[in-house]
Amino acid sequence: MNKIPKAFLISDLICIVLLLTFLFSLPSKLFKTPTSFVIEASNGKLLSAAIASDGQWRFPVADSVPVKFKDCIIAFEDKRFYNHFGVDILAMSRAMRQNWRAKSVVSGGSTLTMQVIRLSRKQDRTVWQKLLEVILALRLELKYSKAEILGLYAANAPFGSNVVGLEAASWRYYGRDAKTLSWGEMATLAVLPNSPSLVHPGKNSTRLIKKRNDLLDKLAQLHYIDQATANLSKLEPVPGKPMPLPQNAPHLLNRFKTERVSLKINSTRITSTLDENIQLKINTILKRYNNRYRANDINNISALVLDARTGHVVSYVGNIYQPENADLQSHVDMIKAPRSPGSTLKPLLYASMMNDGFILPHTLIPDIPTQIAGYSPQNYDLGYDGAIAADKALSRSLNIPAVKMLQQYKYERFYDKLKKLGIGTLNQPADHYGLSLILGGSEVTMWDLANTYMGMVRTLNHFNTYKGLYNPDDYKPATYFQNESKDEKDEQRNSFLDHGSIWVTFNAMEEVMRPGDEGLWEQFSSSQRVAWKTGTSFGFRDAWAVGLTPNYVVCVWVGNADGEGRPGLVGIEAAAPVLFDIFRLLPNGKWFETPTTKLKKLKICKQSGYKAGEYCTNVVEELVPVSGEKTMVCPYHKLVHLDKTGTYRVTDQCESVTNMQHKSWFILPPAMEYYYKIKNSDYKNLPPFKEGCNPSGGNSVMEVIYPKNNAIVYIPLELDGTRGKIVINAAHRNSSSKIYWHIDNEYVATTTNFHQLAISPPPGKHTLTLVDENGERLVQVFTVLDKEKKGGR
Missing domain, CATH: 1.10.3810.10 (Biosynthetic peptidoglycan transglycosylase-like)
Structure with a gap:
């Protein structure tokens, strides 16, 4: 075999080197x-x-x-x-x-x-x-x-x-x-x-x-x-001074800058899911309101619109962009900013209690002066209804019933539910928030809040899609960029909130009073049905409005990025009008389908909203979530025994059983009754006992409204430096009865009809004893602090 000349090998090698050099001469990324x-x-x-x-x-x-x-x-x-x-x-x-x-x-x-x-x-x-x-x-x-x-x-x-x-x-x-x-x-x-x-x-x-x-x-x-x-x-002019580029979604642009790496997007350009027409119109709407609110030193406003059908962001306005005025902090993206949510979490509690069988849609909730471990919530109007249906308490956004509901549901359970639903700003343990969690005592972002409501909308929309099952992906956050990948569906039998509870909650949210030029009005000027909720944070720092339809979720925030509160910064007045102006831009559609297989007809006591018991006289059938079967029977209808005339209550000690009438009676606890009958003229007081009757057990005739048993109170100093007083308030079933007041076993006063007493006991533990003319006694204790207890609201 002939040997290959060395010169040929060298030339071949050179050719190979040159070829490889040529092939790899171009960098993988040219620019x-x-x-x-x-x-x-x-x-x-x-x-x-x-x-x-x-x-x-x-x-x-x-x-x-x-x-x-x-x-x-x-x-x-x-x-x-x-x-x-x-x-x-x-x-x-x-x-x-x-x-x-x-x-x-x-x-x-x-x-x-x-x-x-x-x-x-x-x-x-x-x-x-x-x-x-x-x-x-x-x-x-x-x-x-x-x-x-x-x-x-x-x-x-x-x-x-x-x-x-x-x-x-x-x-x-x-x-x-x-x-x-x-x-x-x-x-x-x-x-x-x-x-x-x-x-x-x-x-x-x-x-x-x-x-x-x-x-x-x-x-x-x-x-x-x-x-x-x-x-x-050739007649066209040539360019002059360079023009500024559009800044119609600057906060989303900054968000993309921050999140691009984690989103695994290589390019610095994205085609977003934003609707250009809606984005520009919402920018205009917010600028108009911002100009109006600036007169009251309310400088910032933001809005987020999500498409519940696709899970896409339709509009993202993190703030009114005014870079020329740095003092306004318009660069802050309020959609991502943690803020106090005010009352916007109340529908989530309502739905959770419905889902877990604690209440029915119209269950009566106490609305009376309340103090829990030093925490004293107040309604916005500072009034009390005594007792109010859960759905009405939600539509009127009453604080005390909300706290009473959370006390029953347990704030630890609600805290866990919120985290599962996607509220990602709860960084402290549940005990840190306590019952104030339901009144804005935590922080949320508009992004989390809107996505949580969108998850509920998507769950209800998909009732027929998944044949009554649930897809956890419904609670995935919305996406703001176009993504071709589709997730595998993983239907499950259970969800964070069931279809029936969500449906009932949205119906309750639809009844909220709507804002108008003359204050509050019930008819929205559009035929579009909207479920919505407003919120106002402590100190008038944040005004919220969140609304939803089967197609869209809209969230609006108004306030100051630096947290400064302003008088009049209230959700119903500042945020709700913006919300409805935005909904007028969005296409109308059908309301939610009724998830019939996740609802059950149940006999309900019309007066109390509880599951009807044997003594309920006015019973109606209502569609309620299936878990409603687990709720308790009406506790407020009881059988009372009257004499022949029906004028007096009697017992077998003073009246023959054959001479008695047995009637069902709607009886609220004394403190609830005290306020309830003021607003409900048809409420009937229990008849008094017939003379000579000595009742035993049964319903208490007296209740201390304030302070509650084992309460801790602080008595502040007056302006002149003297020690102030606390006002003790009690209720008696018989409005004409006398109550004899004793503090630490010493008689202090007698009251008739209106049972209030102003006292100034020294610091320490005290025993309060009330005795009525019939000898009925009520004993409870309270503690007066030497110094004001510091802590949360």
Whole structure:
């Protein structure tokens, strides 16, 4: 076998090395310069953009290049672009001849492909670099299509000042998308990369116009356009002062900047899910209200709209963007900011108690003066109803019934439920919040709040989709960018909240009084049905409104980013009108379907709202969540024994059983009764006992309204420095009865009809004893603090 000559081996090796060098000469990523962050609406229109980290306006490479720019740049720079492999030998030969004759560089001969290489390398223009550009241009043509090469050029060519790329130039010089530019405008931009210094307001316009007009004539000669179009295009003005880019979603842009890495999005451009039309209109609405509220030093307002059908963000206005006034803190994204939620969590408690079988929709809840371990909630109107149906307490947003409900449900259980539903700002243990959790004693973000309600909407919407089962993905947060991936559905038998409880809750939320020019009104001016809730935080720092339909969830916040409270900053007055203006923009649709298989007809006591017992006289059938079967029977209807005339109560000690009447009677505890009968004139007091009857057991005839048993109270000093007093309040079933008051077994006073007593006991533990004329006794204790107890509300 003949040996292969050594010279051939060396030459082969050299060829292989050269081939490998050629193949790997092109970097995997051609351009490593930073790009601007860009947010587009769902229709591809630009919403917001931010300058790149190197101070340049440079958009990421677009998916396509406008046809007009392709025609203009090819006619101007490289008319044989589609016919060469990166190097135009004819153009290069012509340039060499012209440069030789002129003894200087008067013509380049570079193709668009070679210019892409030069833009990516930014090296000095030497003969060696030119040769290297030729090699790399050939390699570029092997890796990229002609369309991709044009895209790289359009995205990275210099257009004067700090503007790089066609898209950025179009917005900076014409304030429009490049796809919408005319022939004259596109021809102007096409000549700029060749001489980017031509763009200076008030300077070089004559040279720029000449270059543009020459290109227009060339386009006519090459039959891209006719001469009439070219002549008309020459009449168009050239750019003047650069224009600011749109800032219609600046807070979402900043959010994208922060979250891009965690979202695993490589590009700095996203096509968002935002509806451009709705986003712009909501911006206008919020600006109008902001101008009005600024008169009261309320500086910030934000709104979030979610599409419950798709789980997409429709509109994201984190604040009214006013960068010219730094004091207003308009840069703060209030959609992400933790704030006190006021009463906006009350529907979640109502639904949770329904779901877990604690209450029915109309169950009576106590509404009386309340003190729990030093915590004394107050209703907004400072009044009391004695007892009120749970759904009415929700629609009127009463605080005391809400606290009473949470006391029954247990704040630890509600805390766990909120975390499961997606409230991610509960960073302290449940005991830190206590019962104040239901009145805004925690912090939430608008993002979490809106997504939690959207999860409920999606769960109810999907009742038929999943045949009565539940999908935990319904509570996944909304997405603000278009994502093609689809999650696998994982239907389950149980959910955080069942269909029936959600349906009942939304019906209760629909009854909320609506805002109007004259205060409160019941009829919303649109036929659209909306379930909604307002909230006002302690100290008038936050005004909230959240509303929902089967299609949309809308959340509005009004206040000051720095937390300053303002009089009149109330949810019903400041946030609710904005909410309904936004709903007027959104398409109408059908109301929620009734989840019949997750509801059950139950016999309900009409007066108490509890499950009907044997003594309930007015019984109605209602659709309630299936778990309603677990609720207790009506505790307020009892059998009482009356004499023949029905005037007096009797016992077998003073009346023969044969002479008795046995009647069902609606009886509330004394403290509830005291306030309830003021607002319910049809409430009937229990008849008094017949003389000579000695009742034993049964219902207590007296109750201390304040302070409750084992309460801890503090007596403040008056303005003159003297020690103040506490007012003890009691209720008696017989309004005309006398009560004899004793403190620490010493008689202090007698009251009739109106049972209140102002006293100033010394610090320490005290025993309060009440005795009525019939000898009925009530004994309880309370403690007076020497100093005011510090702590939460």
